[in-house]
Amino acid sequence: MELYPVIMAGGTGTRFWPASRKNCPKQFLSIIGEKTMLEETLLRIKPLVPEEHIFIVGNKEHHFLLQKILKGFRYIILEEPLGCNTAPAIGLAAVHLKNQGVVNKPMVVLPADHYVADGETFRKIISLGSELAEKEEAIVTIGIPPTRPEIGYGYLRRGNEKKTLAGVKVYEVKEFVEKPNYTTALAYLNSGEYFWNGGIFIFTPEIILKEISRYLPKVYEGLKKIEESIGTKSYPEVLDAAYKNFPSISIDYGVMEKTDRCLLTIPGDFGWSDVGSWESVYELRKKERDNAGNLIQGKVISIDTRSSFIFCPNDKLVVSLGVQDLLIVDSKDALLVADLKRSQDLRKVVEELKTHKLNYLL
Amino acid sequence: MELYPVIMAGGTGTRFWPASRKNCPKQFLSIIGEKTMLEETLLRIKPLVPEEHIFIVGNKEHHFLLQKILKGFRYIILEEPLGCNTAPAIGLAAVHLKNQGVVNKPMVVLPADHYVADGETFRKIISLGSELAEKEEAIVTIGIPPTRPEIGYGYLRRGNEKKTLAGVKVYEVKEFVEKPNYTTALAYLNSGEYFWNGGIFIFTPEIILKEISRYLPKVYEGLKKIEESIGTKSYPEVLDAAYKNFPSISIDYGVMEKTDRCLLTIPGDFGWSDVGSWESVYELRKKERDNAGNLIQGKVISIDTRSSFIFCPNDKLVVSLGVQDLLIVDSKDALLVADLKRSQDLRKVVEELKTHKLNYLL
Numbered sequence A, B: 001m002e003l004y005p006v007i008m009a010g011g012t013g014t015r016f017w018p019a020s021r022k023n024c025p026k027q028f029l030s031i032i033g034e035k036t037m038l039e040e041t042l043l044r045i046k047p048l049v050p051e052e053h054i055f056i057v058g059n060k061e062h063h064f065l066l067q068k069i070l071k072g073f074r075y076i077i078l079e080e081p082l083g084c085n086t087a088p089a090i091g092l093a094a095v096h097l098k099n100q101g102v103v104n105k106p107m108v109v110l111p112a113d114h115y116v117a118d119g120e121t122f123r124k125i126i127s128l129g130s131e132l133a134e135k136e137e138a139i140v141t142i143g144i145p146p147t148r149p150e151i152g153y154g155y156l157r158r159g160n161e162k163k164t165l166a167g168v169k170v171y172e173v174k175e176f177v178e179k180p181n182y183t184t185a186l187a188y189l190n191s192g193e194y195f196w197n198g199g200i201f202i203f204t205p206e207i208i209l210k211e212i213s214r215y216l217p218k219v220y221e222g223l224k225k226i227e228e229s230i231g232t233k234s235y236p237e238v239l240d241a242a243y244k245n246f247p248s249i250s251i252d253y254g255v256m257e258k259t260d261r262c263l264l265t266i267p268g269d270f271g272w273s274d275v276g277s278w279e280s281v282y283e284l285r286k287k288e289r290d291n292a293g294n295l296i297q298g299k300v301i302s303i304d305t306r307s308s309f310i311f312c313p314n315d316k317l318v319v320s321l322g323v324q325d326l327l328i329v330d331s332k333d334a335l336l337v338a339d340l341k342r343s344q345d346l347r348k349v350v351e352e353l354k355t356h357k358l359n360y361l362l
Helices: A038-050 A060-070 A086-099 A119-135 A182-191 A205-215 A219-231 A236-246 A251-257 A278-284 A340-355 B035-047 B060-070 B086-099 B118-135 B182-191 B205-215 B216-230 B235-245 B251-256 B278-284 B340-355
Strands: A003-008 A053-060 A074-082 A107-111 A137-142 A157-165 A168-176 A193-201 A262-268 A295-304 A310-321 A326-330 A334-337 B005-010 B056-059 B078-082 B107-111 B139-144 B155-164 B168-177 B194-203 B264-268 B297-301 B309-321 B327-332 B334-337
Touching: A003 A086, A038 A107, A038 A119, A038 A278, A053 A060, A053 A086, A053 B297, A060 A074, A074 A086, A074 A205, A086 A107, A086 A205, A086 A219, A086 A251, A107 A119, A119 A137, A119 A157, A119 A193, A119 A262, A137 A157, A137 A168, A137 A205, A157 A262, A168 B139, A182 A193, A193 A205, A205 A219, A205 A251, A219 A236, A251 A334, A278 A310, A278 A340, A295 B340, A310 B340, A326 A340, A326 B139, A326 B334, A334 A340, A334 B327, A340 B297, A340 B309, B005 B035, B005 B086, B035 B107, B056 B060, B060 B078, B078 B086, B078 B194, B086 B107, B086 B205, B086 B216, B086 B251, B107 B118, B118 B139, B118 B155, B118 B168, B118 B264, B139 B155, B139 B168, B139 B205, B155 B264, B155 B309, B182 B194, B194 B205, B194 B251, B205 B216, B205 B251, B216 B235, B278 B309, B278 B327, B278 B340, B327 B340
Parallel strands: A003 A053, A003 A107, A053 A074, A137 A262, A295 A310, A310 A326, A310 B334, A334 B309, B005 B056, B005 B107, B056 B078, B139 B264, B297 B309, B309 B327
Antiparallel strands: A107 A193, A137 A193, A157 A168, A157 A193, A168 A262, A326 A334, B107 B194, B139 B194, B155 B168, B155 B194, B168 B264, B327 B334
16 A cells, blocks of 8 residues: 655664764664664564655754765655654654655554564554554554553553454554653553653644644644745755754654544554663573673673673674673773663763763763 | 893783784783873983983894884894893893993893882892892892782792891792792792792892803803894894794793702882782772773773773773673773683683784784
């Protein structure tokens, strides 16, 4: 079927410091396999569509990284002048699609930096979701069946069963809920009524633009101007001006939590992870660990070392001796040695960098 | 009084890897203070003698490092074409001294890479020892009063009290003993009869050359040829040829353990350490640790870090998070992360480097 993947590749993050930086965020890192996460995402969706149907929304700041990775392909790259979270990014893709005459075909919003274990199931679910979005004129989101009481994700509460599509149950969405505390997360898990919100959405450009015009009129106003300038000389200027006025807002908060349109969810049981920390990479790559439980990327000699993650993919030799549960990440200008279980606290580190006025290391 | 310090600066070692390398061993590192250990050694002895009385025996391989540190001073630098332990190095200094007409004046052999807390007492003991060596025609060694059952050092067993010199007792040496096991070391400590052998010896060139001729005739033969060539064009060639035939042997094993000449010892209670490991540096620099017990050299942000030694004196930022008892040493091409208590095991690391054919990192 005809569908248009829109890869959200404009994110920045601090949780993979010092490997990730402002000018090289997670989607450009090879932390899960040999390829960058963006490339893995592209490879995952590619069997479903022709290359030129794939839109990648990135940040202008990452122009050269995007070019390096995407050169030679027929993907369509949309560069944002600054990052304003997912609502403007999705809107930008929608007006470009509309400009190409794609109005009532599904666009599939996919984060560029997530992990999926089972690509085949993923593609099946995306196809079903796209069919649903087109036929039902619905907003479809993929619900990830939770496997633990995670407090780092948003959740979807499912409502009535809507139908069964190729053996997969489709539910109405009762509500989108923000990151819960532990007790609530545990209750969500046990209820069987909740899914993780994995940030995968499917809708037509027409529908999402309608929703944006209703709930985010300021964003819509800018998008209209951008739409009119596509293909003209003034496009970059109009784009800059529009983005300067955009609020930074996610599609979840800006539209999904508010809309009264038909919201459907399909469970996506394909081994999903948002790869939110070094520790989660260590967990995901269990099979690649050595006998002592070490996950090692780089030129490393480990002596009496256990349960550690050493990520030093440059030319330097790293020797570990008599240590355990460590995270060691080396880069050209910064080195991190941390308790692997505390890799969530890298935000603290980034705060410290700011305090010390070490902005060049962000 | 007239005396001639001979600084043994030709050592190589593996215990401070990756900061120390074959081409930059410990004596050239600033691990105890701002100056290199060689410079600290020179500053310690300097108040006793004119600069041009100080001989430094180094390795030709370290020519540029020696020049960098010693340029502009009037020290006499003797470069060995290869390292053959202390007996040939001391012999080389002795024949050079003899060539300058210094035959019956004391030469004071000092390792270039040891630590002394109390320089004043050190100089007093060296002066007394020199007086003794000259007047008694004795071989004098400074005995370090042991403070723990150390198994990493050689010991001296004292004999009868010979005399008291300026309030300091002088003993005969009954025997030199090699590194003991723990039980023996404990017995030595408790007996009060043993000193650590700190590698500080005082004797005249004439006496030590006689001893070398007796116990190390092959070394003596080479030294004679070197002596004859001093000041001639053929000196480098003769030196090379002689060193090629020298056995690698310490003065302790080659002469001290065998001689029947008068061997005396003066206790040197001046806060001595051979600085044998990163851990010992961490111990010696107790006062410089922060409130959490961290000794930090370099650009470091430590968060929830305790009792660790971070030595990264280059420009890179190091962040430690939630770790303890760690040793982190970064260099341009190699990084070490180790249990600080296992810094003695760096030899294992160097063996591993050889196994992996990483000789360029030695």
